[in-house]
Amino acid sequence: MSRDFDWAAGDLSQELNVLQRFYEKNYDIDTQPATAGVESQGVNLLYAASGPPGLYGGGIVYKVRKRIAPVVALYSPSSGASNNASTGHGDTAVDVTGGGECGTNVETAGPPPPAGSVAAVMFTADAEI
Numbered sequence: 001m002s003r004d005f006d007w008a009a010g011d012l013s014q015e016l017n018v019l020q021r022f023y024e025k026n027y028d029i030d031t032q033p034a035t036a037g038v039e040s041q042g043v044n045l046l047y048a049a050s051g052p053p054g055l056y057g058g059g060i061v062y063k064v065r066k067r068i069a070p071v072v073a074l075y076s077p078s079s080g081a082s083n084n085a086s087t088g089h090g091d092t093a094v095d096v097t098g099g100g101e102c103g104t105n106v107e108t109a110g111p112p113p114p115a116g117s118v119a120a121v122m123f124t125a126d127a128e129i
Contacts, residue, residue, distance in 0.1 A: 020064035025124040033073065033124045036080035043077050043120035046085055046094070046106055048113040056085065056092065056108040056119045066101045070127035074106060077122045083109075085119035094121055101127075 025033055026042040046058035060072070074094050078086040085094045085108070093109040106121060113119070 017064050020062070021067050022128045023124070023126055024062055024064065024066075024070075026122055027124075033122070034075050034080040034082060036076075036078065038080075038122065039077045039086070039120065041077065041122070043122060044106070046108070046119040046121060048117040048119075056094070056113055056117070057105065058121075059103055059105050060099075060123055060125075061103040062101075062125060066125065066127040067129075068127050069100045070125035072096045072099060072104050073124045073126070075122040075124075077120050085121040087113065087117060087119045092119060094119075 026044060027033060027035065027038060028041050031038060031041065044058060044060050046056040048056050074083055074085070074096065075081065076084040076086045076091045079091055081091055083093055083095065084091040092111070092113065094106050095109045097105045097107050099105060
């Protein structure tokens with residue numbers, strides 16, 4: 001016995017919340033990760049510690065709690081380079097440090113920036129099955 005069911009499109013925001021338990025990016029929906037020249041999209045900012053030069057540091061808070069701690073990939077919004085952040089004076093290497101289902105930390109891996117500097121980073125967070 002077969003039954004016909006009417007299909008009704010769900011609310012886009014609800015569907016996006018469900019999908020973001022598995023995957024999230026801070027690029028626009030139609031923009032592929034590692035795309036260069038996306039400084040106007042939702043960048044995460046990293047700040048250099050005040051005082052003597054040190055590390056850039058900052059956090060990424062996910063919009064939706066992930067199914068498991070995701071694999072996070074970082075990209076420079078200006079060049080698209082992997083594991084880099086844009087400083088306005090070029091790129092600097094960055095690493096994910098720790099993290100869980102709700103967010104992660106990001107720090108520079110490259111040379112120390114001047115105190116008070118700001119860097120921008122794009123990310124993807126993949127918790128797919």
